Amino acid sequence: MKGIGFVMYATLLGMMVPKSWALRTVGSLRRGMSGGRAGMAMSGGDVAIVTGSSRGIGKAIALELGKTGCRVVINYASSSGAADEVVGQIKSEGGEAVAIQADCSKFEDVEKLFKETSTAFDGDMPSILVHNAGITRD
Secondary structure (H helix, E strand, C coil): CCCCCCEECCEECCEECCHHHHCEEHHHHHCCCECCECCCCCCCCCEEEECCCCCHHHHHHHHHHHHCCCEEEEEECCCHHHHHHHHHHHHHCCCEEEEEECCCCCHHHHHHHHHHHHHHCCCCCCCEEECCCCCCCC
8 A cells, every 4th residue: 555545535324524534545644644734743643443444445444554553443343353353463563453343334333433432542532534334235
């Protein structure tokens, strides 16, 4: 992912989240900028929620955010084992991460996700949200 600027527009149950949460670039995080604005250093330890991050693209994004110093929430719907592996990878590289189960198609689970995130990181709320969760229908 080095050198690639992902623009992440996050939606939560079809509603746009605040712009400060929704628009981030992995490339700008690596360069020490926040929200794509030059000259504003990203505070180490921003809290990031990456939904659907136990595998695939979500996993890659979560790992990259962990490398930038973010405290990362690995969200999963049913694959706790895979989520725990991602948490282990981030921690093995010196980062902070937790796995939180939530089905992003259910409003109550999304509320739980944010509450558990705040609890896990001493009351801090996420400043980065990557909504990557999806379903596969065969």
